[in-house]
Amino acid sequence: MSKPTLYTCLSPSLLHLYDVRDSIVVVIDILRATSTIATVLYNGAKAVIPVDSVEKCIQIGKEQQYITAGERDGKIAPGLQYGNSSFEYPRQFIEGKTLVLTTTNGTKLLHMALANGATEIVTGSFLNLSAICDHLVAQEQNVVLACAAWKDKVNLEDTLFAGAVVSNIKEQFHINCDSSHMAATLYNTGKEDLYEFLKANDASHYHRLTNFGLEKDIRHCLTADLANILPYYKNEALTVYNGLY
């Protein structure tokens, strides 16, 4: 039997080049949307609803009595309750609750993948790296690793996560995709200390967040398997995948 294919899409502006209709799409937004999503669900939240605007976030939060969260320019957006840091969502706070999260890059990409007819959408971060890899290997379907990037410009941290996945599961897939191999090579070059690698590569998002004093957050988002569940998108919400559709 031939192996399923795996592609890495480095920016939402390149998504049209990939046929996502028969694929599992892994949405990747390491700093910090998909890291926050993994943490919140790992800590027992019922669901995370990703929305693309602060207005929609406020509206759904009000209507449903959900917790609202989201940042603009590194600060909690006006009108919302919480931000985009994993440390804001310990189990004792978030367990059993639903979070409406507004992000820019990640949410846009998720909706694009949906509009393009992706078979299945999950979200990936270093915090749930093993869960993603195990799932992709188990499903035996075509995969597109889709990086949210930063305003459509390719970024290092999302690429590194794609590279980590490729590095772990490449034997199980047919990979005719330079972006995937480049990502894996970058990951293998930097994996001993991803934080230092971001710093040494002068990563733009590293700078942006470091300026906001978020070093601890960045280090957390680069650590494997601290929130090792699989966020699965269905009916406009992300919930923990339980093996049933």
Next chain:
Amino acid sequence: MSKPTLYTCLSPSLLHLYDVRDSIVVVIDILRATSTIATVLYNGAKAVIPVDSVEKCIQIGKEQQYITAGERDGKIAPGLQYGNSSFEYPRQFIEGKTLVLTTTNGTKLLHMALANGATEIVTGSFLNLSAICDHLVAQEQNVVLACAAWKDKVNLEDTLFAGAVVSNIKEQFHINCDSSHMAATLYNTGKEDLYEFLKANDASHYHRLTNFGLEKDIRHCLTADLANILPYYKNEALTVYNGLY
């Protein structure tokens, strides 16, 4: 005085993200359009006219008695005289002549940069790496390194060349661009043997050309400064830059 900026655009599909209006755009299509262009001009051709279709190539060739060249699927396109290998253009053949060259990825990108209002367009390849770097440093203008990619999908060899340029001239520029740093890191990882690096990374274009028996060609296209001139685009033709506009 603040340094000029440098960005790397990994695919024509991302070009809209970069402001090329005040920039020198370096068009990069290593395998093999911009390598062929450097060779042909280095060997004394009067000019290279890049066109986007075989039909246009045949038409201009007939009207002007120019030499026609171009490939589709690794073979000389029907109706044209020559292909896309540097070895077809020794000095004794090409000196004093004009070549009309049809390429897909590189020509498209060049015309996009032109339409977007680039200040200046030059073409880069490993064969003229030093000429490109020297020129960019001397001009002290903003730079966009624009990879032609393969049908808009990011490719390794164009990225590696961008990385070589970044690696050489980064001190002279302000680089807030993850693609540039990623490219430089990949280049520095692979530079001891770029051919083996393409092979080890399972680069798709390496495969494509190796299947056509073009290993010698690929190795040639990865060698620095064998045709160290600066192809400069003006009035629909590429000629050797002589310091005057």
